[in-house]
Amino acid sequence: GQQLNQSPQSMFIQEGEDVSMNCTSSSIFNTWLWYKQDPGEGPVLLIALYKAGELTSNGRLTAQFGITRKDSFLNISASIPSDVGIYFCAGQLWGAQKLVFGQGTRLTINP
């Protein structure tokens, strides 16, 4: 089945640093989604991307829908302690109910 490769698997950074993570797929998607999961909670939607080449921001977060439709990137600027968590990318095809998730990027921030 479809698989997403998300990297890096984990990141250890200092507070204030910028963060970049990405997701690649062997097949195309029509929608790319980025979620954040805190311990003991369900994933929360951060950014949704619907068009190849689209660049969308949500506060300090910026995500891009790759031009080939096979990848997506998430950047976090000036990280703060509450950014700690696991970030997941997910791809979806139009009309399909299934979200294909990446394995997640665990972000740890040293104060």
Add this chain to the structure above:
Amino acid sequence: NAGVTQTPKFQVLKTGQSMTLQCAQDMNHEYMSWYRQDPGMGLRLIHYSVGAGITDQGEVPNGYNVSRSTTEDFPLRLLSAAPSQTSVYFCASTISTGGGYTFGSGTRLTVV
């Protein structure tokens, strides 16, 4: 606004037991799904529903049943629990296909 509510939050079952994980949403969403989350594997789709009375299988449906008698509720049934079903289960809903799903807070299930 409660969003997506899952019960219970934690459950321990013995092998062979059956149980139902409850999921309810109050957002009048047509689309609902069940995912399981295992370490290092992201989330995988078990079953989904596009409206009351309509359900279909996802990626990993074996050992699970679902029904959708109302728009609000989408319970997941484990027929005969196995240790391989130890996982965290998430219910999610959305108003339209292609829209971002809203997830519940999960049920952590251990089968011994």
